[in-house]
Amino acid sequence: MVIKIDRLTKWYGNKLGCQDICLSVLPGEVFGFLGHNGAGKSTLVKMLVGLIFPTSGQAEILGRPLGDTEVKKRVGFLPETFRFQDWLTGYQLLNFQASLYKMPGSTRRNRIEEVLKLVRLSGHEHYKIRTYSKGMQQRLGLAAALLPDPDLLILDEPTSAMDPLGRKEVRDIILKLKDDGKTIFLNSHLLSEVEVVCDHVALIKRGRIIASGSINELKEGNIEVEMKIGNFNKVVQQALKDTGIPVWWEKDRVLATVGDREQIPFLAETVIRNGGSLYQLNTLDNSLENLFLSLMQEGGEQN
Amino acid sequence: MITIAELAFREVLSKKIFYIVLVLTVLFLVVYGIALHFTVTDISKWADPVGSRLTGSVMYSQLLSLALYFSTFIVALMTVFSAVGSVSGEIESGTIQAVITRPLKRWEYISGKLAGSALMMSVYAAALYLAVIGITRYITGYRPSDILPGMVLFLIIPLLLLALSLCGSSLMSTMANGITVFMLYIIGMVGGMVEQIGIGINNGALVNIGILSSLVMPTDAIYRKMVFGLLTGPDNPINTLTFNPFSSSSPPSDLMIIYTIIYVVAVILAAVVIFNRRDI
Structure with a gap:
C-alpha cells in the first residue's frame, strides 16, 4: 500500500477542511481525487505532504506515518500553483531542489538533465525562471518533483493554470510516468484529465468522500x-x-x-x-x- | 540547513536593493568623513593647544557616538526589513510549499534562514562598524578603547533583531511582523534615551522606565554598553563628564549581556516551536 488514509479530518477553527477521509492507493496506480474548488482536495494533499497537520485520524505513506523525513525522499510533490525563487535559472532551481533531496553531487547533474529532458525543458535551463511561460514553469515544477525518481508522485491540480496545449503536455508526461509504473496521486477538478489518466477515483464534496472506486465501477449500471x-x-x-x-x-x-x-x-x-x-x-x-x-x-x- | 542558508544568502545578493544599500552606506561614510575633516580643520586653528586637544577629544567622541548611533539604526533597519518576510513572505507567495515538503525538518528550515541572514548582516554590520571607527581614527587620530569587544556588542544588535523578526515571521504576516518588531526597537531606543536623561537629572522613575524598556528590547542597552566601552575607557576620561544622548554615562552591567544572549536563544527556540506547529 503506497498511501493508506484512515479517518483523516481537518478543521480550520470551526471551518471544516475535510472529514473522515479513508482511502488507499496501491503501487503503480494513478489515483484521481476529484472535487470542486474548495471541496477539500488540497487540504488532504497538504496533510499528506506535511504542510498542515490533521485534527484527527491517521495516514501512512510508503508504510511510514505522516511527516517522516526518510519517506519524503521517496515522494515528489507538485503544489497547486508551483511558486519558486524566480530569480534563479531553471538549472539553479533544480540544483537547489536536488540539495533539498540530499542527492549526491555525482548523480545530480545527470539526473537534472534527465528530468529536464522528460519535461521537455532541455535548452531552457539556463534562463531565469521569471522568463518562463506558465506551462514551462509548471513543467519545471514537475521536473523538481521528479528529481528523486520518487516512488510516489503527488500532483495538486497540475494543469489548472494552463492553456489547453500546456494541459496536454502535462497530461502526456503523466501518462508516460504511468507507463513507467509510477504511483501517482492526482488532485484535480478537471474530469477529462482524471478520466484519461486515472485508474481509481474518489469524489469529495464539502470535505467528505461521496463516492470512490475504479472508473469502470463508478460508471457501471448508470x-x-x-x-x-x-x-x-x-x-x-x-x-x-x-x-x-x-x-x-x-x-x-x-x-x-x-x-x-x-x-x-x-x-x-x-x-x-x-x-x-x-x-x-x-x-x-x-x-x-x-x-x-x-x-x-x-x-x-x-x- | 546549509542549503537554505546558502539560498537565503544568495537571494540577498540577487536583489538590486542590496547594491543600493551598499552605495548609500558608502555615501553615509563619506558624509561622516567630510564632517570630521572640517571639525578637525576648525579645531586645529585654535591658538591654545591644550584647549584644542581637550575640545577635540570631546567633539570627536561625540561625533563618533553619533555615527555609531546611526550605524546601529541603519543596521537595525536593514535587519528588520530583510528578515520580517523571510518565512511569512515565502508562505504568502507559496514558494515555501516546494521547500518544506522536501526531506527537510522544519527546524532546519528556520535555522538555515537564520544562519544565512545572520552571516550576511554580520558581515555588513562589522564592515560598517570598522569603517566608522577607521575613518574616525584616520581623520582625527582619535582612538576609542575596546574596539573588538565593541564590535561583538555591535553585532549582537542585528542578531537580536534578526531572531525576533524571524520568530515574528513564523507567526504573523510580513506587514504585522515588520510593524511589531520596529515598534519594539523604537521602544528600546526611546527607553534608552529616557534612561540617559533620567541619569542626567538624577530621576529614578525615568531610569526605571529605561531599564524596563531594555528588558523588553535590549538593543539600546547593548548599544550603551558598547559606546561606554569605546568612549569612556581609560584613554577617554573626559567623556563621562559631558552629557550626550547618543553616548552613555552609566552602562548596563554584564548581566544585561547574559540576559540578551538568553533572550536571543529563547526567541530562536520560540521561532522553531511556533513554526513546527504551524499550518501552511
Whole structure:
C-alpha cells in the first residue's frame, strides 16, 4: 500500500477542511481525487505532504506515518500553483531542489538533465525562471518533483493554470510516468484529465468522500438520458425531482441518470403526464462528467 | 540547513536593493568623513593647544557616538526589513510549499534562514562598524578603547533583531511582523534615551522606565554598553563628564549581556516551536 488514509479530518477553527477521509492507493496506480474548488482536495494533499497537520485520524505513506523525513525522499510533490525563487535559472532551481533531496553531487547533474529532458525543458535551463511561460514553469515544477525518481508522485491540480496545449503536455508526461509504473496521486477538478489518466477515483464534496472506486465501477449500471422538453415549467421540474432520479437541466435540455433501463419510459411518462412536450429523448454514452455531476448532486442532497 | 542558508544568502545578493544599500552606506561614510575633516580643520586653528586637544577629544567622541548611533539604526533597519518576510513572505507567495515538503525538518528550515541572514548582516554590520571607527581614527587620530569587544556588542544588535523578526515571521504576516518588531526597537531606543536623561537629572522613575524598556528590547542597552566601552575607557576620561544622548554615562552591567544572549536563544527556540506547529 503506497498511501493508506484512515479517518483523516481537518478543521480550520470551526471551518471544516475535510472529514473522515479513508482511502488507499496501491503501487503503480494513478489515483484521481476529484472535487470542486474548495471541496477539500488540497487540504488532504497538504496533510499528506506535511504542510498542515490533521485534527484527527491517521495516514501512512510508503508504510511510514505522516511527516517522516526518510519517506519524503521517496515522494515528489507538485503544489497547486508551483511558486519558486524566480530569480534563479531553471538549472539553479533544480540544483537547489536536488540539495533539498540530499542527492549526491555525482548523480545530480545527470539526473537534472534527465528530468529536464522528460519535461521537455532541455535548452531552457539556463534562463531565469521569471522568463518562463506558465506551462514551462509548471513543467519545471514537475521536473523538481521528479528529481528523486520518487516512488510516489503527488500532483495538486497540475494543469489548472494552463492553456489547453500546456494541459496536454502535462497530461502526456503523466501518462508516460504511468507507463513507467509510477504511483501517482492526482488532485484535480478537471474530469477529462482524471478520466484519461486515472485508474481509481474518489469524489469529495464539502470535505467528505461521496463516492470512490475504479472508473469502470463508478460508471457501471448508470445510463445517461438526455431530453428536450417544451413547456418545461415548475410542475414538470418538480415532478421529475419527485421521481427520485437524479436530474439536472439547462434551459430545455434535461439530463437524468437512471440506474435501470426500465426507468426511461417512466421518465418520459412523468414529463408528458405533467404537461411537458417531449421533443427528444436520447441515451448518452456514459461519461464521467455526467456521473460526476450526478454524484455531486446526490451527495449534496444527502448532506 | 546549509542549503537554505546558502539560498537565503544568495537571494540577498540577487536583489538590486542590496547594491543600493551598499552605495548609500558608502555615501553615509563619506558624509561622516567630510564632517570630521572640517571639525578637525576648525579645531586645529585654535591658538591654545591644550584647549584644542581637550575640545577635540570631546567633539570627536561625540561625533563618533553619533555615527555609531546611526550605524546601529541603519543596521537595525536593514535587519528588520530583510528578515520580517523571510518565512511569512515565502508562505504568502507559496514558494515555501516546494521547500518544506522536501526531506527537510522544519527546524532546519528556520535555522538555515537564520544562519544565512545572520552571516550576511554580520558581515555588513562589522564592515560598517570598522569603517566608522577607521575613518574616525584616520581623520582625527582619535582612538576609542575596546574596539573588538565593541564590535561583538555591535553585532549582537542585528542578531537580536534578526531572531525576533524571524520568530515574528513564523507567526504573523510580513506587514504585522515588520510593524511589531520596529515598534519594539523604537521602544528600546526611546527607553534608552529616557534612561540617559533620567541619569542626567538624577530621576529614578525615568531610569526605571529605561531599564524596563531594555528588558523588553535590549538593543539600546547593548548599544550603551558598547559606546561606554569605546568612549569612556581609560584613554577617554573626559567623556563621562559631558552629557550626550547618543553616548552613555552609566552602562548596563554584564548581566544585561547574559540576559540578551538568553533572550536571543529563547526567541530562536520560540521561532522553531511556533513554526513546527504551524499550518501552511
